[in-house]
Amino acid sequence: MHWRIAPQIQARRMIDRKPLYLMTPALAWLTAFMVAPCLMILALAFFQRGIYGGIDYTFTLENIALVFDPLYANIFLKSAFIAGLSATIAVVIGYAAAFAITAAPAKRQAMLLFFAVLPFWSNYLVRTYAWIVMLNREGLIAGAAQWLGYDGELPKMLYTETAVVIGLVYNYLPFVILACYAPLSRLNPEIAEASRDLGGNGWTTFRRVILPMTVPGIATGFVFVFVLSIGNFVTPALLGGGQFQMIGNLVYAQFLTANDWPFGAALSMFLIAIMMGLLTLQTYASERASGARREE
Amino acid sequence: MRSIANPRLMLMILSAVFAFLYIPISVLFALSFNEGGLPTAWTGFSVKWYGALFRNSDIMGAALNTLVVAVISTALATILGTLLAVGVEIRRRKGRFLETIIFAPMIIPDIVLAIALLSFFSLLNVTLGLHTVILSHVVFNLAFVCSVVRSRLKTFDWSVVEASTDLGAPMVVTLWRVVLPVMMPAVIAGALLAFTLSLDEFIIAFFTAGAGRDSITLPMQIFAMIRFGVTPEINALAAIVMTLSVVILALSQRLNRGGLPGQ
Numbered sequence: 001m002h003w004r005i006a007p008q009i010q011a012r013r014m015i016d017r018k019p020l021y022l023m024t025p026a027l028a029w030l031t032a033f034m035v036a037p038c039l040m041i042l043a044l045a046f047f048q049r050g051i052y053g054g055i056d057y058t059f060t061l062e063n064i065a066l067v068f069d070p071l072y073a074n075i076f077l078k079s080a081f082i083a084g085l086s087a088t089i090a091v092v093i094g095y096a097a098a099f100a101i102t103a104a105p106a107k108r109q110a111m112l113l114f115f116a117v118l119p120f121w122s123n124y125l126v127r128t129y130a131w132i133v134m135l136n137r138e139g140l141i142a143g144a145a146q147w148l149g150y151d152g153e154l155p156k157m158l159y160t161e162t163a164v165v166i167g168l169v170y171n172y173l174p175f176v177i178l179a180c181y182a183p184l185s186r187l188n189p190e191i192a193e194a195s196r197d198l199g200g201n202g203w204t205t206f207r208r209v210i211l212p213m214t215v216p217g218i219a220t221g222f223v224f225v226f227v228l229s230i231g232n233f234v235t236p237a238l239l240g241g242g243q244f245q246m247i248g249n250l251v252y253a254q255f256l257t258a259n260d261w262p263f264g265a266a267l268s269m270f271l272i273a274i275m276m277g278l279l280t281l282q283t284y285a286s287e288r289a290s291g292a293r294r295e296e
Numbered sequence: 297m298r299s300i301a302n303p304r305l306m307l308m309i310l311s312a313v314f315a316f317l318y319i320p321i322s323v324l325f326a327l328s329f330n331e332g333g334l335p336t337a338w339t340g341f342s343v344k345w346y347g348a349l350f351r352n353s354d355i356m357g358a359a360l361n362t363l364v365v366a367v368i369s370t371a372l373a374t375i376l377g378t379l380l381a382v383g384v385e386i387r388r389r390k391g392r393f394l395e396t397i398i399f400a401p402m403i404i405p406d407i408v409l410a411i412a413l414l415s416f417f418s419l420l421n422v423t424l425g426l427h428t429v430i431l432s433h434v435v436f437n438l439a440f441v442c443s444v445v446r447s448r449l450k451t452f453d454w455s456v457v458e459a460s461t462d463l464g465a466p467m468v469v470t471l472w473r474v475v476l477p478v479m480m481p482a483v484i485a486g487a488l489l490a491f492t493l494s495l496d497e498f499i500i501a502f503f504t505a506g507a508g509r510d511s512i513t514l515p516m517q518i519f520a521m522i523r524f525g526v527t528p529e530i531n532a533l534a535a536i537v538m539t540l541s542v543v544i545l546a547l548s549q550r551l552n553r554g555g556l557p558g559q
Contacts, residue, residue: 020383021383022379022380022382022383022386023379023380023383023384025375025376025379025380026376026377026379026380026383026438026442027380027397029376029434029435029438030397030398030400030401030435030438030439033413033416033431033432033434033435034397034400034401034404034409034412034435035397036416037409037412037413037415037416038404038408038409038412040412040415040416040419041408041411041412041415044415055419093313093316096309096313097309097310097313099301099306099309100301100306100307100309100310100313101310103301103303103306104306104310112310115314116313116314116317118542119317119318119321121492121541121542121545121546122321122496122537122538122541122542123496123515123518123534123537123538123541124496124498125496125498125515125518125519125522126324126518126534126537126538127320127321128522129324129518129522129530129534130320130321130323130324130534131320132522132525132526133320133323133324133327133526133531134319134320134323136525136526138334138526139526140323170316170317170320173313173316173317174317177313192300196300202300202301202302205300206300210300227405228405231405231407231408232407233407233499234498234499234519237523238519238522238523248407251407251411252407255411255414255415255503256503261415264411265411265415268407268408268411268412271405271407271408272405272408275405279403
């Protein structure tokens with residue numbers, strides 16, 4: 001194959017001199033409208049809030065300290081709990097679905113996967129709204145209960161934490177299915193047979209062979225749902241009905257209603273730190289897993 | 297996985313998951329055609345709520361704004377993203393820093409980019425409006441276009457570029473007449489993806505559009521409406537918006553068999 005690769009490398013070298021003029025416009029755009037604003041947020045966290053809501057350019061660590069104030073630290077913990085719960089549920093359902101898809105005949109798998117992902121392509125607000133329609137007092141679930149002959153008072157479903165968790169799981173489930181499907185579909189079916197031949201029953205084979213080999217998919221799915229949930233402010237606002245706050249809502253309030261930008265910046269800084277930490281961990285987990293596979 | 301799977305259990309799981317995924321959406325579609333508009337009783341098929349939608353000037357105005365934002369930001373992002381993709385793929389040395397910068401807009405949480413841009417524009421005294429929404433949307437749109445085009449270029453045979461250069465074509469001509477035609481399906485797929493992302497994007501638009509009534513986009517309008525509860529009009533609007541993005545993305549997927557990024 002050398003004769004094919006060599007000219008390609010040569011060709012790339014010939015035009016290697018000026019790839020910069022191709023990249024400059026986009027990189028300049030990203031620098032101006034992503035890198036600079038994000039760096040500014042970092043800087044903002046260390047300034048004081050002005051008397052009239054503006055920014056007073058005096059260095060302070062107060063905003064950072066305020067994040068650890070029990071009032072706000074609790075909101076962080078609460079958000080982490082909601083995000084963790086949603087991610088766990090999404091991973092359990094998503095993994096089961098991905099497993100069931102890989103167990104389907106090969107011809108049907110692509111179609112099943114397509115329909116599992118399809119809802120993910122539509123508007124997030126609309127998908128969340130669909131759950132308002134389902135859960136409200138005159139909604140479908142209430143109607144179905146009535147139709148089944150249930151007359152008593154139904155528990156409140158919309159504007160609760162449960163509704164927020166349902167909404168988050170619903171919105172991100174397709175991604176988890178995809179993330180788990182990838183490693184499951186790459187597994188060599190002979191591995192399961194080998195485990196069987198060695199005396200493992202179905203459950204043992206799953207728990208001791210298949211599950212450990214598909215950890216990267218689980219990690220990717222979990223981190224994705226967690227990261228997108230912990231900073232989410234749309235779902236808590238719509239399905240939580242402002243009953244309780246998550247970090248996203250808190251950040252939102254600092255910028256659009258309370259007008260305390262430095263504190264909002266400090267909160268976002270922690271939010272970014274949590275997210276980056278998790279994403280790094282996930283990259284590490286999947287690199288380790290692929291490394292382990294190579295050693296085998 | 298078939299050897300250890302219990303077929304009946306697998307069927308149950310699939311039925312439950314697909315029911316969970318599709319019942320809420322289907323209910324929404326069905327209700328948008330319900331004459332009475334109430335979720336509790338079916339009073340007959342009607343398209344009157346769709347008609348009401350088109351007579352609602354707030355919604356039509358917001359839809360027009362969204363279209364303006366999506367068209368302009370997609371055009372800019374397609375040009376910038378495609379050039380970036382070619383530039384990155386021509387380089388033989390892959391810089392980790394460069395990769396991070398290009399990848400970042402796709403993974404940065406919307407809320408973070410949204411507040412960063414809001415602070416940025418405000419501190420620079422830029423008046424907020426549709427133009428700031430467009431500037432902001434180009435950021436993530438160009439990253440997605442770039443990613444789609446790059447996946448196409450991964451299998452590109454660069455020796456044809458050498459051939460073209462050998463025959464005396466200047467680099468610009470080679471890019472325009474040799475590289476671009478090969479990339480074209482991916483460029484269109486990327487543009488369609490960017491277009492839907494922009495149509496559906498809410499959080500960044502919400503923060504960077506400013507307070508004026510005349511810079512409200514359709515997702516912002518939908519958000520404002522659904523905070524007040526369920527109306528048959530929103531059901532119709534939701535059904536249209538949902539169908540539109542799914543159709544455009546299916547088209548994009550078809551053009552670009554390599555698959556969408558993140559999927």
